[in-house]
Structure formats: C-alpha cells, structure tokens
Amino acid sequence: MGRVNQTHAYDEKYVRKLGKLYGSIDFEINENVSAEMFKKQPEKPVIGKLMIGGKTFDVTYQELDQIAKTMETAKEVVNRRYKLGMMR
Numbered sequence: 001m002g003r004v005n006q007t008h009a010y011d012e013k014y015v016r017k018l019g020k021l022y023g024s025i026d027f028e029i030n031e032n033v034s035a036e037m038f039k040k041q042p043e044k045p046v047i048g049k050l051m052i053g054g055k056t057f058d059v060t061y062q063e064l065d066q067i068a069k070t071m072e073t074a075k076e077v078v079n080r081r082y083k084l085g086m087m088r
Contacts, residue, residue, distance in 0.1 A: 003028050026051045027064075 004027040015023035028049045037045045044060040050067070051057075059067070081087055 021053050024051065024053050 005025065012023070028051065030046055030048045033045045033047055038047070038061070044062055046058040047061050047064065048059060049056045050059050050064070
C-alpha cells in the first residue's frame, strides 16, 4: 500500500504556509505484518513507520493510537487557551 499522505505531491508554496514540518509528515505501512501476527503476537508488531521532519519512527498500533490521542488533546488545549484569551 505504501505511504498514507503522498507528501511528494504537495505544492511547496502551500506547504510553507502551513509550517516547516507539514510536508514531511507521513506514515509508511509495514506490508510484512500478517493478520495472524497482528492478532496473536504477545509483543505487538511494528505496523509501520511514522515520518516527520526527516526522522523515522517504527511504531506499533498501540503507539499510533497514543500518538493520535496526544495530538487531539494538544489541539483541544490550544483551542481552549485561545478561547480563554490566554495566548500572547
């Protein structure tokens, strides 16, 4: 399946407006993980690679879930601070 975001297709000018890391965020799926490994293995398999800022991190499904939860919480906190006038 390959990568999720297809970051090579982004327009560079558009990406620069959204932040220096925006165009480098992607996820590459590990196609060597079988359904059996995913389901039964006591140690969870690496399901893919999270890429950001030129760095790559091997992650399990559970780690990916925790990353997503952390990012959603971070967005909520920033929005709450903005609405309460706590931004400088």
